[in-house]
Amino acid sequence: MVGGGQGAFIGEVHRFASRLDGHYDLVAGALSASPDKAKASAEALNIGRAYTSYEEMAKAEAARPDGIEAVAIVTPNHVHAGPAIAFLEAGIHVICDKPLTATLDEAEALQAAVKRSKALFFLTHNYTGYPMVRQARELVESGALGKLRLVQVEYVQDWLTDPVERSGGNKQAEWRTDPARSGAGGSVGDIGTHAYNLAGFVSGLAVERLAADLDAFVEGRALDDNAHVLLRYQGGAKGMLWCSQVAPGNENGLKLRVFGDKGGLVWAQEDPNRLWFTPHGEATRLITRRGAAASAAADAVSRIPGGHPEGYLEGFANLYTGAALGIRAHQAGEPMPELARLVPGIEAGMAGMRFVGACVESSRRDAAWVSP
Amino acid sequence: MVGGGQGAFIGEVHRFASRLDGHYDLVAGALSASPDKAKASAEALNIGRAYTSYEEMAKAEAARPDGIEAVAIVTPNHVHAGPAIAFLEAGIHVICDKPLTATLDEAEALQAAVKRSKALFFLTHNYTGYPMVRQARELVESGALGKLRLVQVEYVQDWLTDPVERSGGNKQAEWRTDPARSGAGGSVGDIGTHAYNLAGFVSGLAVERLAADLDAFVEGRALDDNAHVLLRYQGGAKGMLWCSQVAPGNENGLKLRVFGDKGGLVWAQEDPNRLWFTPHGEATRLITRRGAAASAAADAVSRIPGGHPEGYLEGFANLYTGAALGIRAHQAGEPMPELARLVPGIEAGMAGMRFVGACVESSRRDAAWVSP
Amino acid sequence: MVGGGQGAFIGEVHRFASRLDGHYDLVAGALSASPDKAKASAEALNIGRAYTSYEEMAKAEAARPDGIEAVAIVTPNHVHAGPAIAFLEAGIHVICDKPLTATLDEAEALQAAVKRSKALFFLTHNYTGYPMVRQARELVESGALGKLRLVQVEYVQDWLTDPVERSGGNKQAEWRTDPARSGAGGSVGDIGTHAYNLAGFVSGLAVERLAADLDAFVEGRALDDNAHVLLRYQGGAKGMLWCSQVAPGNENGLKLRVFGDKGGLVWAQEDPNRLWFTPHGEATRLITRRGAAASAAADAVSRIPGGHPEGYLEGFANLYTGAALGIRAHQAGEPMPELARLVPGIEAGMAGMRFVGACVESSRRDAAWVSP
């Protein structure tokens, strides 16, 4: 693991997720840029091999006969490309947190490294791991919604309503509102990319043009904390994306609605075990995880019976397990299994970066239409 | 009543609403342009004085000592201005269905007539009549949400998913998709104006510019059946408005969310007795009609105890009662009471027309920013 | 109208309900036992013929050529039997609030009067008037749930959590907690009878035996404010009934769940336009009033399109309209129409009285099994 030392948020999530299904052991880490913290964090986590830099770690692990097979990169955005490229070049598989990188240049360098390397690259757009999201995707693919017309997606939070990045005690807020560490997108990079990715994952559609109106409502904030985006998809569907970190009363409100000429569906992340499906002209169906109407795609990433809620960590773990299956197949020279192919990779990462770039450019040009 | 003959929808709603509180008797009507139907409808409704034209009705009623005090206009949009002007000129108060008219020219003529007339003019943007909407408005006004940043409003239906206007049996769909009768806006005129009005009513904010992307997803449909609109309010707040009539699984999904720097609120028309309010940094409160946290403004338009759902007709009736109180005060030479002042009037109607016009123009210009 | 003077609650509800569909004019009333109040109330309501006693009113109205056709009795329970019998004997149809009477003796006298009279008797167990309750009943009757096994019903409020009957300002609480005016049942008579009636209306089942545990949690309260009841239905189904007026956070929580060997349904009064139906082994369906899966029985008592909430007054009005149709048919010598037959009558009233009696007796005998 690179990053995820004391005080981090997403590193801990990756550790939980990797542990859940028993496919991973965490044996080595460069958990912090600070040597002391790196050491202390490794000890606290019982990690035997503690490094002080990812370059060193990549080299040393590649050289060991029992070196790591895969690395998780859970640093702030501006420290994604460096370690990812280093490990890929060392032949070590990479599981990287989103968004792909802080800048498009870094993203392109990383993309090139992925192409050059035999190692695999996975990107944790974790919301795609929820069973009912898998079923939603399958429903669309099956034609149950008919020809798609509308994709409405939103991701709404409230934790940046106040200028907490200046309170002195909120590391998460600090780097996520800092262009040097986050890149050009604030909310649009942090959560907008998740929403965008989810909409594409379920709908199977690609955005042709978008028009974005970005705001930093908190005075002095350098990055957007709210984004309103109009979407035009290839093939004629339209959509809206709203992401916000300044909407009081919202914790992690990711919600997707997709409508076609034969039906519609609704899924909300805070109630993840349920999927609402309406065949046009019939009663709405409440489809539940492992319930009577759950599909094989949902079942394949479920662990326990219906009515026993699976949550965020389970969905996240589904990506880790998909990656593990992919790595095993790769090692065995076998084709990628379905669960590995469903894990977002470099293309999804590039799409996210182009989305952020297009939003920022569009907003600068007064919400002009821009192709991502 | 003008319009509202057999087969009509909104005429019946107006009759229910006017009857509920006992302030109105329906004694005269020009219920249909067809003489036979006008007569038959009047008989079916026990209306004594049946007219075959609104001009005739306005004249005759104005001349009678027991002539009507007020008239309800419940015709398709293109027959709003004519009768409204005729009755206003006859000194008879007008309660008119929304949107104001089919065209901006008609709207301006009507506005002039309102200015000239001593009679009152009310417009039934009925969703403003819900008790919890009144409380939402009051919460914003009180400063409980702080300075407003975001207004997200949507009005989503599915009844035009198929080309039902060509099925031969759906009068409502026929005129609502016909530019000659509806005006330039389809969904945007029919329901978008409601959403726009509600957002303004609660937030107290005026839109400075908007950018709209309108679609007619059903082939051959002459008016939009879906609209995606970005909003920029005076003072810096931003918003999104989505209205659709082609989103399967949605019946009458009008929903408003308003966020400021101190709190947020959510209200949904299909669950109208509840208002969700979050003071930033505290638990969300569920405020119910006539519940422990209901306010005076909500109480003033409630009829029965909390937990006994009041619905659409009750909300609609609140406008009728507000209008009745206004008419009584007017007759007595007294100032307009609060409940009358809260009923939308000609200004709200003009704002709605400018909204439709701006949306259509913006969409024609590829979602350019337009001032409504 | 008998009762319903100033300060009353249910009288106003009856007036709204009678007015909504235009079948009734309120022209005469004995609104209060106090002559002054009776007069003042009548004036405030624009009621021309104000009486000071119901006996006088029954006689006088029966004697007039334009006398009332029907009377609404909206007094406290101990003043149901007297006026009901008087009007029935005068040949005037009676619409009476629930529960039937305060005592079983009164109930039997009233039952005898109904049998003797040619006039009709209706009892406003109003929750049976909700469209989705009608559809629930129809679903059970159709066999969609299979053989019934379980009936779970509850009616939960919180307005008597404190001893508000001793606050000096709460007329409703005063008489409803007073055995002399309410009868032997407190919560069990006031709301338990509604729950019991609703369960029977939808399930079509009759209770064979019940075991009840009644409590007055507020010190010094003379009647129960909470009741826990086990139900055994004829044919083997079982059930539970819970009613409470001391459960903070509950306003008017009437909820019914019915399960058979082929399916289950759930309906809740505070969300009345929705009915949840699960065919065993399939996804749960959300059936909405006038939605795609609404039935003819629900449609027959609906006024406006799906998604436009109808509420408590509309459901209540459905009984008034059913009674009006019944009265018209009766006058014309025609058979009772379906909508009139669905209005609860004297049998439902007697069943409610036996239920209250059985609960009180069972509770006195330490929750022994008692046949109602």
Added chain:
Amino acid sequence: MVGGGQGAFIGEVHRFASRLDGHYDLVAGALSASPDKAKASAEALNIGRAYTSYEEMAKAEAARPDGIEAVAIVTPNHVHAGPAIAFLEAGIHVICDKPLTATLDEAEALQAAVKRSKALFFLTHNYTGYPMVRQARELVESGALGKLRLVQVEYVQDWLTDPVERSGGNKQAEWRTDPARSGAGGSVGDIGTHAYNLAGFVSGLAVERLAADLDAFVEGRALDDNAHVLLRYQGGAKGMLWCSQVAPGNENGLKLRVFGDKGGLVWAQEDPNRLWFTPHGEATRLITRRGAAASAAADAVSRIPGGHPEGYLEGFANLYTGAALGIRAHQAGEPMPELARLVPGIEAGMAGMRFVGACVESSRRDAAWVSP
């Protein structure tokens, strides 16, 4: 681990739960009574030390210097007491699935063994591990609800609606409906004990007497599949418990409502990150896990930020982690930490057994009052 071989359900849950926080390694197991299956299961799970009997395992592990510190017992009920006693006698800590045992005799033998042993005993009434359940308990303890009056608890499923135990392919249904393996309680033992435990955990109240009406609705089923229970608590509170496995449309519907003279709360297992709290006379609060109003007790068993749903496995893992902390403290000779003390133990298990016994006895005596 004892039990939990191929085809088992709860064994897998224990494995997930033990793995999540990294406190356990699964190194030895007697996974099945069948030697072949025990071996195959151990191999599939990468468990090094596979035993064919729990007696052997207890002996061997106790003898090894690197023997297990704790064992999870995840067998059907009739194989709880045997292994639990064997491991306790070998000085190995026991984490045992619920209910405690199949018979009261076994339970008493186990209780004696717990008293004799220095090893610790934990019982996985896992629903007590949910963060919002911890906060609910804390709210009651703090007096925020005042003096408790009502405890309403239900646990409703539908998976035994049909006689699936005779279908030949449902191991879970087979043993859970078999008195020889389950004990005297069917639904009441399997899920009723959970509901009973949860009610006691949150309310802090002990049941004085209960009256139960048990049914086996499916013909030929030897154990109850539905139970209706009246509860009388020490101190005067009353309650109802309903558990069912034959209610179509219910997956795992455990729901608890507690009401006192100052407030009420509601929690439902299928929406576990939310707790509804109403201070009497105020608006209902929606308290969310790690949200603005979350308490220290909830926070202590939370892993990730609010809005990121934690589910069943996380709640279950909280007991495993509590047990691990308890074992560590025990080894260090330190007092039990709070999180360990909150894990149900032998007393909770005995209470559950007495509850099942009392329900069965009461039901046999026609729902007579019985002290558990």
